[in-house]
Amino acid sequence: MAWFRKDRKVRQPRRERLEIPPDTWEKCEACGHTDIRDRFQRNLNVCPVCDYHRRLRASEYTAALIDENTAEEIEADLRSVDPLSFPEYPQRLRKALTNAGDADAILTVTGRLEGLPVGLGVMDFAFMGGSMGSVVGEKIARLGERCIEKKYALILLSASGGARMQEGVLSLMQMAKTSAVLSQLAERRLPYISVLTNPTTGGVSASYAMLGDAILAEPGAVIGFAGPRVIKQTIGQDLPEGFQTAEFLLEHGMLDSVVHRKQLKSTLGQLLRHMMGRPALATAVAG
Amino acid sequence: MAASATLEFEKPIAELERQIDELKRTAGDQSLDVGDDLAPLERRLAELRSEIYRNLTPLQRVQVARNGKRPFTGDYLRLVFTDFIELHGDRAFREDAAIMGGWARFDGDTVMVIGHQRGRDTKENIKRNFGMPHPEGYRKALRLMKLAEKFQVPVLTFIDTPGAWAGLGAEERGQSEAIARNLFEMSQLKVPIIATVIGEGGSGGALALGVADRVLMLENSVYSVITVEGCAAILWKDGKSPEMRERAADALKITAPDLLRLKVVDEVVPEPVGGAHANHEAAASALHDALAKHLDDLRGTRPERLIRRRREKFLRMGAFTG
Ligand SMILES: [Zn+2]
Numbered sequence: 001m002a003w004f005r006k007d008r009k010v011r012q013p014r015r016e017r018l019e020i021p022p023d024t025w026e027k028c029e030a031c032g033h034t035d036i037r038d039r040f041q042r043n044l045n046v047c048p049v050c051d052y053h054r055r056l057r058a059s060e061y062t063a064a065l066i067d068e069n070t071a072e073e074i075e076a077d078l079r080s081v082d083p084l085s086f087p088e089y090p091q092r093l094r095k096a097l098t099n100a101g102d103a104d105a106i107l108t109v110t111g112r113l114e115g116l117p118v119g120l121g122v123m124d125f126a127f128m129g130g131s132m133g134s135v136v137g138e139k140i141a142r143l144g145e146r147c148i149e150k151k152y153a154l155i156l157l158s159a160s161g162g163a164r165m166q167e168g169v170l171s172l173m174q175m176a177k178t179s180a181v182l183s184q185l186a187e188r189r190l191p192y193i194s195v196l197t198n199p200t201t202g203g204v205s206a207s208y209a210m211l212g213d214a215i216l217a218e219p220g221a222v223i224g225f226a227g228p229r230v231i232k233q234t235i236g237q238d239l240p241e242g243f244q245t246a247e248f249l250l251e252h253g254m255l256d257s258v259v260h261r262k263q264l265k266s267t268l269g270q271l272l273r274h275m276m277g278r279p280a281l282a283t284a285v286a287g
Numbered sequence: 288m289a290a291s292a293t294l295e296f297e298k299p300i301a302e303l304e305r306q307i308d309e310l311k312r313t314a315g316d317q318s319l320d321v322g323d324d325l326a327p328l329e330r331r332l333a334e335l336r337s338e339i340y341r342n343l344t345p346l347q348r349v350q351v352a353r354n355g356k357r358p359f360t361g362d363y364l365r366l367v368f369t370d371f372i373e374l375h376g377d378r379a380f381r382e383d384a385a386i387m388g389g390w391a392r393f394d395g396d397t398v399m400v401i402g403h404q405r406g407r408d409t410k411e412n413i414k415r416n417f418g419m420p421h422p423e424g425y426r427k428a429l430r431l432m433k434l435a436e437k438f439q440v441p442v443l444t445f446i447d448t449p450g451a452w453a454g455l456g457a458e459e460r461g462q463s464e465a466i467a468r469n470l471f472e473m474s475q476l477k478v479p480i481i482a483t484v485i486g487e488g489g490s491g492g493a494l495a496l497g498v499a500d501r502v503l504m505l506e507n508s509v510y511s512v513i514t515v516e517g518c519a520a521i522l523w524k525d526g527k528s529p530e531m532r533e534r535a536a537d538a539l540k541i542t543a544p545d546l547l548r549l550k551v552v553d554e555v556v557p558e559p560v561g562g563a564h565a566n567h568e569a570a571a572s573a574l575h576d577a578l579a580k581h582l583d584d585l586r587g588t589r590p591e592r593l594i595r596r597r598r599e600k601f602l603r604m605g606a607f608t609g
Pocket of ligand 1: 028031032047049051052
């Protein structure tokens with residue numbers, strides 16, 4: 001699974017799970033459209049019929065955003081431990097390592113995006129619901145420090161249900177830790193862009209996800225601090241249609257833009273060129 | 288949530304107190320000298336208190352931390368500080384009474400005090416939303432911190448909240464952003480910050496006042512990423528039964544000694560025997576001494592050094608291999 005090896009150039013995207021043949025049938029969760037896996041994959045896992053943005057693995061996002069042959073995984077050796085001796089946490093971790101790979105809930109790489117040097121962290125919902133524990137916090141901190149050292153821009157792409165309960169208050173403190181790193185980046189005028197995907201809730205939303213110099217979100221992504229189920233329980237009534245979606249947040253002034261996955265890379269590039277004092281792309285100048 | 292209810296494990300204490308009161312009343316009515324009968328009872332009461340409080344389970348500590356008789360931010364403002372003048376509002380949407388703050392004097396010197404505030408009765412709890420802030424509460428807090436920075440006085444925060452409010456308006460007005468902004472700004476504020484968990488430190492709503500140079504915890508307070516009820520509900524589909532809440536309280540490691548061990552807090556402030564609610568003045572006095580010591584430690588530290596150390600402190604937090 002781990003085809004990002006430490007300090008080794010990343011190969012171009014192959015099928016994420018080699019054991020699944022490309023002609024396996026898959027079904028869109030939103031409209032029920034059935035297609036072969038390969039059709040979804042070539043469309044960045046966006047449904048070709050209804051445009052629903054299906055989940056992408058961290059490695060797939062990285063391949064979609066980082067220029068060919070420039071991605072290099074960093075901090076690949078960090079592993080979660082069980083600091084509280086929390087019931088069943090070691091078993092859950094083992095299961096996640098087997099099923100979702102050894103990058104924990106975030107893959108961190110350096111590379112180029114439309115030629116611009118960046119540090120990119122992509123959360124992986126497949127690893128314990130993208131929960132933020134000590135490893136996620138430490139990887140973001142080290143990625144941030146790498147960006148400071150090399151004068152790279154930082155991009156963090158979130159997909160997370162929040163803090164990892166099994167690491168207790170230590171996972172809560174990762175919110176403070178990641179925010180502290182971002183304040184160091186800001187001090188040095190290095191751009192940080194936050195990309196929110198489905199879902200971005202809890203402790204992740206209440207820390208780095210909402211601190212971008214630009215905040216982008218994928219269409220339809222659920223974003224909020226309290227999860228919809230908890231709010232429903234608290235207020236004792238159904239939530240309004242579209243509540244806590246990316247579009248709702250845009251309307252309420254919480255985001256800069258809702259961006260289709262196919263435009264994500266070019267949007268990031270355009271924003272970064274503005275913030276890094278680089279000239280516009282030739283194609284963007286024409287008008 | 289009822290403020291007046293006696294904690295289950297304190298019932299033997301309450302019973303003994305009742306006996307002592309009765310004896311005193313009888314003695315008063317009949318002008319009897321009951322000193323010989325009273326002394327052993329009072330000795331027994333002191334022993335019982337210390338015995339019970341020496342052996343509190345994590346779940347019992349949660350109950351103590353949430354106890355409505357426990358001193359709140361407002362009580363400490365009265366007992367530890369002088370010359371308090373409250374400041375209101377976030378200048379954007381509204382005043383949020385779940386967080387209170389303003390200028391006050393600590394041993395004569397001006398400081399900025401900001402803390403969650405719960406209510407003792409239903410009316411006040413409704414006004415203060417049980418100490419659960421909306422985004423405007425965090426934004427008011429940040430406004431006051433910036434004021435403290437402008438006038439170069441230390442910030443003292445008091446944490447006492449079940450957590451952020453899970454409601455429509457709070458989400459609509461961006462409570463994620465409001466909490467995140469506080470974490471970000473507190474990690475670069477140019478004046479000393481001391482945060483003290485005085486009751487329940489619940490998740491992001493607590494941490495929004497918790498990024499500090501020194502983090503203290505009162506002996507019977509708790510600090511957690513999720514409530515014991517929430518944790519039990521998610522993991523074992525049962526957030527109500529005492530057994531599952533107990534299990535969650537044990538698993539989450541939320542007591543002051545636990546957090547000291549995890550290097551999340553710097554010092555545990557002792558409470559009087561029987562808990563802070565048994566003696567507000569004694570609790571306030573211990574808190575005063577701890578704050579005085581840490582303020583003194585931080586006094587005169589240049590802002591760059593203060594900020595660097597504060598960031599390093601939080602950057603060190605966590606446990607992993609590799
Ligand atoms: Zn579809």
